[in-house]
Amino acid sequence: MDDQQQHSPDQDHLDGNALAGALEQFVADLTSADCTCDGCGSSAPLATALLYARAPGMVLRCPTCTAVLLCLTDQGERQVLTLDGVRHLVIARR
Amino acid sequence: MAIPTSGFAGRRRTRDVNLPPGQYATDSFPVMSAGPTPRVLRADWTFQIAAGQGRTHQWTWEQLQALPQEDVTTDIHCVTHWSKFGTAWRGVSLDTLFEDVESGSDHTMVHSYGGYTTNIPLGDLLDGKAWLVHEFDGEPLAAAHGGPARLLVPHLYLWKSAKWVSGIRLMDQDLPGFWETNGYAMYGDPWREDRYW
Numbered sequence: 001m002d003d004q005q006q007h008s009p010d011q012d013h014l015d016g017n018a019l020a021g022a023l024e025q026f027v028a029d030l031t032s033a034d035c036t037c038d039g040c041g042s043s044a045p046l047a048t049a050l051l052y053a054r055a056p057g058m059v060l061r062c063p064t065c066t067a068v069l070l071c072l073t074d075q076g077e078r079q080v081l082t083l084d085g086v087r088h089l090v091i092a093r094r
Numbered sequence: 095m096a097i098p099t100s101g102f103a104g105r106r107r108t109r110d111v112n113l114p115p116g117q118y119a120t121d122s123f124p125v126m127s128a129g130p131t132p133r134v135l136r137a138d139w140t141f142q143i144a145a146g147q148g149r150t151h152q153w154t155w156e157q158l159q160a161l162p163q164e165d166v167t168t169d170i171h172c173v174t175h176w177s178k179f180g181t182a183w184r185g186v187s188l189d190t191l192f193e194d195v196e197s198g199s200d201h202t203m204v205h206s207y208g209g210y211t212t213n214i215p216l217g218d219l220l221d222g223k224a225w226l227v228h229e230f231d232g233e234p235l236a237a238a239h240g241g242p243a244r245l246l247v248p249h250l251y252l253w254k255s256a257k258w259v260s261g262i263r264l265m266d267q268d269l270p271g272f273w274e275t276n277g278y279a280m281y282g283d284p285w286r287e288d289r290y291w
Contacts, residue, residue: 054125056273057128076290080276
């Protein structure tokens with residue numbers, strides 16, 4: 001089997017629209033979500049992380065190891081959210 | 095009918111000519127930072143250029159001070175829309191630091207103490223366009239503004255002038271640094287308002 005065949009979609013999936021309801025929990029207030037740092041593995045609510053806002057974008061850092069968890073950049077007409085330093089976000093069901 | 099004085103209009107025109115699109119001029123020097131300010135002692139400070147295949151050039155603080163020093167007066171432009179005219183710096187031209195560096199690479203990644211990175215084409219660091227500076231306004235560069243030493247690449251937005259710089263790594267391809275990964279442009283020319291992807 002070549003590489004192309006290994007990565008071809010099959011018929012067993014839905015499209016991303018079907019996630020809309022399940023992701024609703026994450027829309028209301030993400031700052032209450034427990035965030036696990038991909039760098040050091042520690043977990044804490046996003047609200048307790050370290051926010052550096054006097055910068056070209058808002059940079060949120062792990063309260064344990066100060067690694068970057070996420071970055072929110074305002075491009076005027078749109079916002080860019082990168083989550084490179086987040087391993088998990090866990091939020092209680094409302 | 096009132097006629098505007100030519101002096102007022104003339105000053106405005108002069109100032110606008112120096113101001114890239116979307117920028118405003120300020121006399122203050124805002125401190126921008128994406129993380130904790132690294133506190134690096136001069137005794138511990140080193141600067142490295144990694145040219146690939148294990149070829150590394152390194153300078154200590156004393157060795158940096160022994161190199162030819164240049165005074166640079168230039169305008170600076172931050173991507174958060176402020177510009178500051180006529181800033182005065184002192185440091186070493188990147189031409190001096192790259193004098194003995196041999197590499198076929200066209201791209202660089204600038205690294206800082208604290209983990210910050212930014213990518214700059216090698217050509218934008220040479221030919222009198224960039225400096226490693228350690229004084230501002232005749233004083234040692236404050237840690238809040240990037241001391242002991244920062245990069246100064248004034249023809250690009252200021253996020254390219256990495257504070258607390260620790261080294262430059264040559265690369266065969268253009269890869270994004272910190273802000274370039276997080277929404278900002280790969281090149282960052284203020285005169286073309288090259289702010290975002």
